[in-house]
Amino acid sequence: MVTIRDVAKEAGVSVATVSRVLNETGYVHEDTRKRVMDTMKELNYSPNEVARSLYKKKSKLIGLLLPDITNPFFPQLARGVEDEMQKQGFRLLFGNSDEQPEKELDYIHTFVQNNVVGIISATNHTSKTNYQDLSIPVVFLDRTSNDYPSVYADGKEGGKIAAEEMVRRGSKRITLLKGPAHIQPAQDRFQGALEYLSQSNVDFHVIATTSFAFEDAEKWAKELFDTYPDTDGVLASNDIVATAVLHEALRLGRSIPTDVQIIGFDDIPQSSLLFPSLSTIRQPAYEMGKEAAALLIKLMRKEPVQQKHIQLPVTFIKRETTREVEIND
Amino acid sequence: MVTIRDVAKEAGVSVATVSRVLNETGYVHEDTRKRVMDTMKELNYSPNEVARSLYKKKSKLIGLLLPDITNPFFPQLARGVEDEMQKQGFRLLFGNSDEQPEKELDYIHTFVQNNVVGIISATNHTSKTNYQDLSIPVVFLDRTSNDYPSVYADGKEGGKIAAEEMVRRGSKRITLLKGPAHIQPAQDRFQGALEYLSQSNVDFHVIATTSFAFEDAEKWAKELFDTYPDTDGVLASNDIVATAVLHEALRLGRSIPTDVQIIGFDDIPQSSLLFPSLSTIRQPAYEMGKEAAALLIKLMRKEPVQQKHIQLPVTFIKRETTREVEIND
Incomplete structure (x- = not known):
């Protein structure tokens, strides 16, 4: 050397x-x-970057904390962060928190010990305690926060759009699956859908759920068609849950979308691979990752930042689990 | 502080x-x-870990290089690596190479600059050049190598099992999709299937493909049923390609698995979410990640290592795209 x-x-x-x-x-x-x-x-x-970072008190390392990279929403987020960081010469230290506060704390600790110059966190335990003592910039990703800069999609609007599309496409007895209570974005989309349905003239039911795991979702899907067999539209809390509902409806011999319409949330890559392919509300995960990285870089460079809370728009992706409408479609 | x-x-x-x-x-x-x-x-x-690492000439950082975390096979691998490393107090520096030698080289370079104590690489450009000058242990993951310790699944055996199951379950005119030439594991599974089919008494065709992208796979799936309309069994190069074949078969009104059987490769998480769910050859991705991490830790600690090339077994996962057989099923 x-x-x-x-x-x-x-x-x-x-x-x-x-x-x-x-x-x-x-x-x-x-x-x-x-x-x-x-x-x-x-x-x-x-x-030697380590020697330099010690000398200059600056490294080119960023800490990225995700709940779980095997949840198919997160690889896109991570890729967005990495691509933007890589262009600017930064490298990622990476960890999964599994939504466990101790694991989150442990990772933040080791990020700091390794002299990261900034942190991007997409976890749900964003109580100030873990982050307030840090002397480096932090950006929350896929999470809202009043205290910290954050990048997220407009979940409430997403829920509203999903409900609106379902009603517009003719469903009259809608079942709304409420996502896990501790995941704020899930609650935002639920509230958006709930508000729209409350003001519409369709019947609807709400089923409470506690996770996004496929195995759990299969149970709720069965419960849904057992309890409300005349459901003709399902607003799922995310695409994984929507997939379980789709399977159960097909198993019961329901014709999709003629008998039952289904709309998911996220637009994870496999949603377009389902058959019939899943109509859903798209969160721009890759773009969210890029925006979070760009915002963090600005903060680290102490450049002026106009907007510390960046909300990205969501869009309805029309595929095969929703019906055509006559006009404007 | x-x-x-x-x-x-x-x-x-x-x-x-x-x-x-x-x-x-x-x-x-x-x-x-x-x-x-x-x-x-x-x-x-x-x-301060950086100061300590400089003093002791040792950090607790590992470099992990993947082709692309948004390919659904890799999050499981990464998670296996991380869980094992996390238990032992190591942290991951992480990058995607996109199978570009320049990007790979660039990441290896910055891994070294940040004093990583070991590298796990799952890329396809494992020519010695990039790695031979390193003074730290390297483990190749999902890749075979004569020169370096490696952890991989038995692709050739996997291809053989897939062909065997398809013949055993009654397909007589099989189409074999050959994966990208530059991806060694894809060639291993192709060879395994080819050898078995060559020695069996069924007709078969081979279609050459150049990528694992779903959009490309859709084209090959169309070509497949256009060119060989009497195909009653498809051995796909991986699960993504199998999914495209499944869609095309369903679109053409073929009954699955009665008219056409399909077997994929990998057992990515979404394969069980398809409808009908996909029969496939499972690579134990999470376990492969863990094994690679454990092997690297041993090498870093200079512990005696019995086996520097760890081959993990693959298994046939019977789901709904293959038929039942009378005996022993």
Whole structure:
């Protein structure tokens, strides 16, 4: 491995001079600076980032905390963050919290110990305690927060759009699956749908659910068609739950979308791979990741930031689990 | 933030003494050691990991390089690596190479600059050049290598099992989709299937493909049923391709599995969510990730390693795209 000493020797200057060039401190004659730079290039020298980060009190590491990368919504988010960070020369330290506060705390701790210069967190335990003592910028992703900069999709509007599309496409007896109580975005979309349905002239039922796991969702899907067999439209709390409802409806011999319409939430990649493919409300996960990264970079560079709370729009993705409407479709 | 100086002051000892306790070097009286430890606990002091890593020339960081986390096979792998590493106190620096050698090289470079103590790589450009100059252990994951320790599933056996199950379950005119030429595991499973079919008494066709992208796979699925309309069994190069074939077959009104049987490869999470759910060859992705992490940890600790090439078994997962057989099923 090439060291700073090798560079100094080869360029015929002192180690201190190479150090000044590297760290852009003190005076170095332009010719000397060029010679040092050329030598570094020639020898393929790369400064040790850890030593530099200690010297400058700055690293190029970012901490990214997700609930669980195996939940298919999150790889897109992570990829958005990484692509933007990679372009700017930052690297990701990465952890899954499993929504456990102890694991979250543990990761934040080790992020700080490794001198990260910023953190992006997409967890649900964003109580101030974990983050308030940090001296580095934090951006919450897929979560709202009054205290911290955040990037999220408009869940409430998403819920409203889903309900509106379902009513507009002719469902009269709608079942609304309420997502887990501790996941704020799930509650936002539920509220949006609830408000719209309350003001419409259709019948509707609400079924409370406690997770987004497919195995649990299969049970709720059975319960749904057992308890409300005349349901002709289901607003699911996310795409995984919608998939379970779709399976159960097909198993019961219901024709989709003629007998039952289904709308999911998220637009995870596999929703378009279902047969029939799933109509859903799209959250722009990749873009959300990119926006969070861009916002964090601005905060780290202390650039002026107009908007610390960035809300991205959601859209209705019309596929095969909803009916056509005559006009404007 | 609490510093080593604060600890020294509070405990009534010198900074050097605290340092000796921290780094377990030199002699410190047991009473003093206890007082320093208690004070650190009391003040909630945590040593700066970067400073420690520089001092000890060791960090607790591992580099993990994947082709693309948004490919649904990889989050399970990554999760396996992370869970094992997390248990042992290691943290992951993470990057996607997109199978681009420049990106791969760039990530390896920054991993080294950040003093990682080991690397796990699941990329396809494992030519020695990128890795041979490294002074830290490297484990290849989901890839075979003669030169480096590696953890992978038995792809060739998987291809054989898939072909065997398809023939055993009654298909007579099988189409075999050959995966991308540059992805070794895809070629292994193709070879395994090809060898079995060559020795069986069924007709079969081979269609060459160049990617695992769903949009491409949709085209090959159309081509497949256009060119070989009497196909009654499809061995797909992975689950994504199998999903495209399933859709096309359903669109053409084929009854699954009566008219056409389909077997995928990987057992990505969404394969069980399809309707009908997909029969496939399961690669134990999560376990592969864990094994790779455990192997790397052993290598880093210079513990004796019996087996540097760990091949995990694959299994046939019978779901709804294959027929029942009378005996032993």
